[in-house]
Amino acid sequence: xxxxxxxxxxxxxxxxxxxxxxxxxxxxxxxxxxxxxxxxxxxxxxxxxxxxxxxxxxxxxxxxxxxxxxxxxxxxxxxxxxxxxxxxxxxxxxxxxxxxxxxxxxxxxxxxxxxxxxxxxxxxxxxxxxxxxxxxxxxxxxxxxxxxxxxxxxxxxxxxxxxxxxxxxxxxxxxxxxxxxxxxxxxxxxxxxxxxxxxxxxxxxxxxxxxxxxxxxxxxxxxxxxxxxxxxxxxxxxxxxxxxxxxxxxxxxxxxxxxxxxxxxxxxxxxxxxxxxxxxxxxxxxxxxxxxxxxxxxxxxxxxxxxxxxxxxxxxxxxxxxxxxxxxx
Numbered sequence: 151x152x153x154x155x156x157x158x159x160x161x162x163x164x165x166x167x168x169x170x171x172x173x174x175x176x177x178x179x180x181x182x183x184x185x186x187x188x189x190x191x192x193x194x195x196x197x198x199x200x201x202x203x204x205x206x207x208x209x210x211x212x213x214x215x216x217x218x219x220x221x222x223x224x225x226x227x228x229x230x231x232x233x234x235x236x237x238x239x240x241x242x243x244x245x246x247x248x249x250x251x252x253x254x255x256x257x258x259x260x261x262x263x264x265x266x267x268x269x270x271x272x273x274x275x276x277x278x279x280x281x282x283x284x285x286x287x288x289x290x291x292x293x294x295x296x297x298x299x300x301x302x303x304x305x306x307x308x309x310x311x312x313x314x315x316x317x318x319x320x321x322x323x324x325x326x327x328x329x330x331x332x333x334x335x336x337x338x339x340x341x342x343x344x345x346x347x348x349x350x351x352x353x354x355x356x357x358x359x360x361x362x363x364x365x366x367x368x369x370x371x372x373x374x375x376x377x378x379x380x381x382x383x384x385x386x387x388x389x390x391x392x393x394x395x396x397x398x399x400x401x402x403x404x405x406x407x408x409x410x411x412x413x414x415x416x417x418x419x420x421x422x423x424x425x426x427x428x429x430x431x432x433x434x435x436x437x438x439x440x441x442x443x444x445x446x447x448x449x450x451x452x453x454x455x456x457x458x459x460x461x462x463x464x465x466x467x468x469x470x471x472x473x474x475x476x477x478x479x
Contacts, residue, residue, distance in 0.1 A: 171190075171201065171203050171215065172187075172190055172203070174246075175190065175203055175213075175215040175252070176205075178215065178244050178245070178246070178250060178252040179205065179207070179213065179243075182243035182244040184211075184213065184243065185207040185208040185209045185211070186208050187205040187206070187208075188206055188207065188208050190203055190204060190206070191203070191204050192204075200216045200217060200218055200219070202215070202216060203215040212255040212257070213243065213253065214240075214252070214254070214256075215250060215251075216250070216251050216253065216378075218249030218250070218380075219249070220249055221249050222247070222248075222249040222300065223300045224244075224246065224251075224300060225242065225245060225251060225301075225379075225380075226244075226245060227300065227301045228299070228300050228301070228379070228382070229379075231298075232379060232382075235287075235288045237284050237285045237287075237288060237357065238281060238285070238373075238375055239376065239377075240253040240254045240255075240377055241254045256370075256375045257368075258368040258370035258375070259368070259370075260364060260365045260366075260368060261274075261278070261365075261367040261401075265364060265403065266401075270403065271409075272409035273409075274369060274409075275406075275413065276409045276412055277369065277372070277373060277413060278367060278374050278413060279409070279410040279413025279414035279415070280374070280414070280415070281367070281373070281375065281376055282390070282394070283413065283414050283415045283416070285356070285357055285359060286357065286358070286390070286414075287356070288356055288357035289354050289356045289357075290305065290354075290355045290357075292351070292353070292355055293307050293308055293310070293351070294306065294307060294355055294384060295307075295308035295355055295384055295385060295386070296308075296383060297383050297384075298357075298381075298382040298383050298384065303384070305384055309351070310350045310351060310386045310389075311347045313389075313429075314343050314350070314429040315343060316433075317429040317430060317432050317433030317436065318340060318343075318429060318432050319436075320432070320435075320436030321432035321433065321435040321436035322336060322436075323436075324436060332469070335471045335472055335475060336432075336471075338475055339428055339432075342475070342478060343425060343429070346421070346422060346425060349419065349422060350386075350422060353386045353388060354387070355385065355386055355387075356384065356385070356386075356387050357382060357384060358387070358389070358390040359382055360381050360383045360385065360390065360393075361378065361380075361381060362390065362393040363397060364397055364398075364401050388423055388426040389426060391423055391426070392427040392429075395427055396430065396431065396464065399463070399467065400464070406423075424478060427474075428471060428474055428475075431464055431467060432468060434461075434464050435464075435465060435468060440457050440460075440461045443457050444457045444458045444461070
């Protein structure tokens, strides 16, 4: 799901897989011409609106059934595009029009788990940077930006400077009500955005994953793979990098380290990234999406608690806007 300003999406513990999930798995395995399923296991704690079932095939290979909670068209056209451009997305074997897809199961540890155990060193961050380098290498003519649905790519000319101003404008009523002392800093931020407008508009739009949730990055010995390609898009690369940096912050890492940029392999202006991060965080403040999720009793209590905690963390970060602006000088 494509959250406003790419705010990081908290994980949701998958509900029990329905009784017929094994039947759906076997049907898709057969349709893909793969060896038969000999055993299955449910994945919990890694899905948001998907139910996850891993199938072990008779040749020792593992595949993953991802069953959406709502019907959805087969993403085969989109998956073919991703495969053709070598972005590292898990291989799609087949899918139906009921929201079920069969993909390669990616073995490894989520970046969230690695962060919890203090296991994110330079090597791991270089692998994360390399994963985003592969994705962002797929570029589009400026200033096109848009969404990548299962069957089509829809792009419109979009000014990144106007996008950033829109985030600031959306947050202003909330800031005025809760933190009026911040209002002069919003004006200063707008001035910085305008001062860097030419640089911001030189960014080249690219393919983006759009969901920087650390549960969507799987760490293996020599590679990081981004999974759950449900809502890719075309964005300015700094939009995605600021979202990743926000999620790093929520997982105990203040900002993207040098090792990430070494793996990413291209020059990134830290002032521009900081401007994007302030704008993106203000966009979150101006959105009601997380508040509505936290109040929705259909979600598990642990998810709602996590959303509230993360919402507070992001707001506390932007409440320090004076320090962040000073760091731009």
